[in-house]
Amino acid sequence: MLVLTGIGTLVTNDVTLERGKLGVINNAALVVGDDNKVALACEAVNLPRELRTNAVDIGGRAVIPGFVDSHTHLVFGGDRALEFEARMSGKPYTAGGIRTTMSATRGASNDTLAENARRLANEALHTGTTTLETKSGYGLSVLDESRSLQVAASITSETTFLGAHVVPPDSQIDDYVNLVCGEMLAQCAASAKWIDVFCDRGAFEVDHARAILSAGAKAGLGMRIHANQLQHGGGVQLGVELGVASCDHCTHLNDADVSALADSNGSTVATLLPTAELCTRSQFPDARRLIDAGVTVALASDCNPGSSYTTSMPLVISLAVLNMNMTCEEAVWSATAGGAAALRRHDIGTLRIGANADFSVLNTPSYIHLAYRPGVKLVDAVFRLGGCVAGSLL
Secondary structure (H helix, E strand, O other), X not given: OEEEEEEEEEOOOOHHHOOOOOOXXXXXXXXXXXXXXXXXXXXXXXXXXXXXXXXXXXXXXXXXXXXXXXXXXXXXXXXXXXXXXXXXXXXXXXXXXXXXXXXXXXXXXXXXXXXXXXXXXXXXXXXXXXXXXXXXXXXXXXXXXXXXXXXXXXXXXXXXXXXXXXXXXXXXXXXXXXXXXXXXXXXXXXXXXXXXXXXXOOOOOHHHHXXXXXXXXXXXXXXXXXXXXXXXXXHHHHHHHHOOOEEEEOOOOOHHHHHHHHHOOOOOEEEEOHHHHHHXXXXXXOHHHHHHOOOOEEEOOOEEOOOEOOOOHHHHHHHHHHHOOOOHHHHHHHXXXXXXXXXXXXXXXXXXXXXXXXXXXXXXXXXXXXXXXOOOOOEEEEEEOOXXXXXXXX
């Protein structure tokens, strides 16, 4: 059992407390049971006397649920630093750079891919991410997609088959879609929980995306979609129609797209990836428009070697507040409970009683500092299932 007291601000995301969207408890205590789940979250003065003896006083620091990063691409070879430099010199971003990483990924050993993915996952952990999703998508062959997913499964249970990232240069699109829906899916499904498709300019059209997602669903995988990042298109409408868990990017939306997402009543989440816009000097998604329409919004890092090479969810939160008109409260919720909703999980992204005891201790008195102090290390300690896995309370 772990008992923390002296919590300046405890974010629970427990709406049953009737303490706002974040379920904030000030001057709080948090108790983790022997089952590694949250046993109690309350004002410190209400902590039962028998639990106070071995309590750890954290001196007024804030505690928040662990970040849930529901969109990453951690399995790849090489990097694209030169492409980044060219883009910063004025070259526009396109999906074509994915093929550069394909070559490096195909040429990398399993050990090299695994070492790099673990490095990035550990980097994310130290900034407060306790759950992350990650995708294949840089192998683009049966063998390389399969081994990419095996690497992904070694670092997280939230694995996504993204054989439909782009069409490799040695293939025709119809032939490649048939491969993805057939032999590639058959080889990859055992290591995947989800299937995804990049439905956008330079990647896959709506009809191909429909076929790919439907094949994945038939194989027992949950569905996700990259949609409307580079231009307006039919990806979001398709995602809602098929009941995907999340439409990711959602940068270019019309009123019908927003209404469709809102009408899903949270079944389909809009996952926004502001570091991708930052690193490509592109238009930021209009989070305010989505939230005001009643859409459930998640925030994620989109960590990848081409357009968003960061694992920092605190940076994502800061950008969401400063560039997408989200409040601090909304951004923190979207980076925790919102990410959990995008993965259709109820045991993470919250510190309500019975949830996994995944949380971070900040070196500030309030979650507001995550947006207020961009680029500053604010996470002192990270706990997963009640155990300290990064940093220290000292």
